[in-house]
Amino acid sequence: MSFDDVVWHDVECGRYDADLALWGELAEGAEHGVLDVGAGTGRVSLPLAAAGHQVTALDIDPELLGALRERAAAAGVEVATLAADARDFTLPEPVSLIAVPMQTIQLLPERDGFFASARRALVPGGRVAIAIATDLEPYDGAPPLPAPDLGQAGGWTYVSQPIAIRIDGDRVLIERIRQMVGPADEREAFQDVITLAIVTPGGLAEEAARHGLEAEELLHIPETPEHVASQVVVFRG
Known part of the structure; x- marks a missing residue:
């Protein structure tokens, strides 16, 4: 990882904000805090912390988390960080909400390890909310290309x-x-x-059910000129 990799992460992911209101709503009442999975440089973690939530940011890349810590300090907010694989993690204390934004779950070729870890990391009755993209249409590079x-x-x-x-x-x-x-x-x-990975709400529900998580709600994030729409599957532990 390098300075350039942090910049690429910010360029390609950091300015997306169409989902921030939804994560803020889901975090309301999260008495035992929020775990942000695939937190990167803090796109979701920092606004949640600024709103007064107790936040732990998990990412496999320690340098992205280093950038997050610097930004948290500059903003005067506290965010705990955990460098770990989303398929195998343990928290010091369980949380009320596990947020998995921006198709992070689809970066995992298999998700049993994630659901097992998430189940252990939840307080009784806690929730896991997972964003997925199901409307990615293929194209072959013929013009016009999307805006960079x-x-x-x-x-x-x-x-x-x-x-x-x-x-x-x-x-x-x-x-x-x-x-x-x-x-x-x-x-x-x-x-x-x-x-x-190509996943569906129903497929995720089957995977989650094997670990004692019950599908509770399906939410929607509308498309923007730059990003496709997403669905957010909410599970209850």
Whole structure:
């Protein structure tokens, strides 16, 4: 991981905010705190902490969590961090809500470990809320392409251009070209591929039920000009 990787995370994920109100509503009354799974640099964790919630941010990448801690300190809020695999984690104390935003669950090729860990991490009656994208339509890179994600850091411009979405069995492959443009017009470019598991609310409900979690509610996050709509499956422990 590097400075550039933190910037790419912010460019491609950090400015999405269409779901923040929903996570805030779900966190209301979370007396024993919230676990943000796949927290990255704090897109969801920091607003929840600023609203007065007790938040633990979990991510597999310690450098993303390092950036989150710096931002929390700058904002004057407290966020506990845990560098761990979402398929195998243990909290010091159970929480009232486990939030899994922005298709994080679809980055996991298998989810039994996550549901087992989540069940252990919940207080009795606690909830797990999982966002999934079910409307990713394939395209082959023919113009017009979607608008790129843009950001600037250290005098460089970062451009992340989606070029294709491909269906491969039970997976979706999202292909991007990442380009960095320096102050003297230096250029670096490389391809990046994100693999998402294809999941459905019903399929998640079956997986969760094996670990004592019952599907309670299905919520919706509307599409934006830059992002597809999502569904949020809420489970009760």
